[in-house]
Amino acid sequence: MNDGLSIVGLSKNFGGLQVARDLTLTLPRGSRTALIGPNGAGKTTFANLLTGVLKPTSGKIVLNGQDIGSLSESARVRAGVAKTFQITNLFRDLTVRENLRLPILEREGRTHQFFRRADGWSDIEAEIARLMQDLNIQPLADKPVRGLAYGQQRLVELALTLAVKPKVLILDEPAAGVPSTESHFIVEAIKRLPQDLSVLIIEHDMQLVFEVADRIIVLVNGAILMEGTPDEVVANKQVRELYLGAGHV
Known part of the structure; x- marks a missing residue:
């Protein structure tokens, strides 16, 4: 098969x-x-x-x-x-959006571009938005992970896994x-x-x-x-x- x-x-x-x-x-x-x-x-x-x-x-x-x-x-x-x-593990002091940004930057080989802001890639920010929409976690985007309910943290972990496609x-x-x-x-x-x-x-x-x-x-x-x-x-x-x-x- x-x-x-x-x-x-x-x-x-x-x-x-x-x-x-x-x-x-x-x-x-x-x-x-x-x-x-x-x-x-x-x-x-x-x-x-x-x-x-x-x-x-x-x-x-x-x-x-x-x-x-x-x-x-x-x-x-x-x-x-x-x-x-x-x-991956969640970075509890970072927001949901920041957590999702990290594996996508790593996947795309953009983690070592020191002279560019991490949030400066429009295509990556659009992908983050799609992931959050797909899992219905958009309202959590700018909240630190440590303040989320446990079930919400599981959804963020799922989104992180989906980020590796x-x-x-x-x-x-x-x-x-x-x-x-x-x-x-x-x-x-x-x-x-x-x-x-x-x-x-x-x-x-x-x-x-x-x-x-x-x-x-x-x-x-x-x-x-x-x-x-x-x-x-x-x-x-x-x-x-x-x-x-x-x-x-």
Whole structure:
């Protein structure tokens, strides 16, 4: 498959312990896929294999026809695989606009032009404005990050990740730590992501998963138990017993 991310036979061993077992799946361009599973299922390991934090024992990771399995973390970001809450940390004393300006300047190779103001590039300022509009955070533009609610800070981190222009975006528990009164902001932001962006959502909040995902992969003990639509996953008795709980039985 040349259009999207393709994972073939991906495995990871730590000595005699196998933590990822022959994972084979695709993330087509524009797909919204959720990865769920009980604690210890291997979700974080899988994300770390995709981003280059861990090197696989075997298998391939192919993005738009390019094998990226041997690339470093930074090279994978440049190739188009980005993960929220990993690309950068927020500068809490800077405003939202100033935070967003930094990764764009770095991406465009303009961070070392000492005799020009950082806010003097009209194209970059226009891109910052578009990012804030896409995530509906324009009212926060000139507020210091440290004064924002936690859910708002998550949106700023998401905007920072989008600033590197990924082809595949991994959202690692985007609602973690966000109060229930603010979680709808995260859902709305995911729904507003570019339609041609492939999104992998690793999340325990099943309400969020069912609202935004068109496909769900269930991971158990480092292996894929099943993959299907939200309705197919809910209808699977084994998934309900292992993970979803009595409320979905």
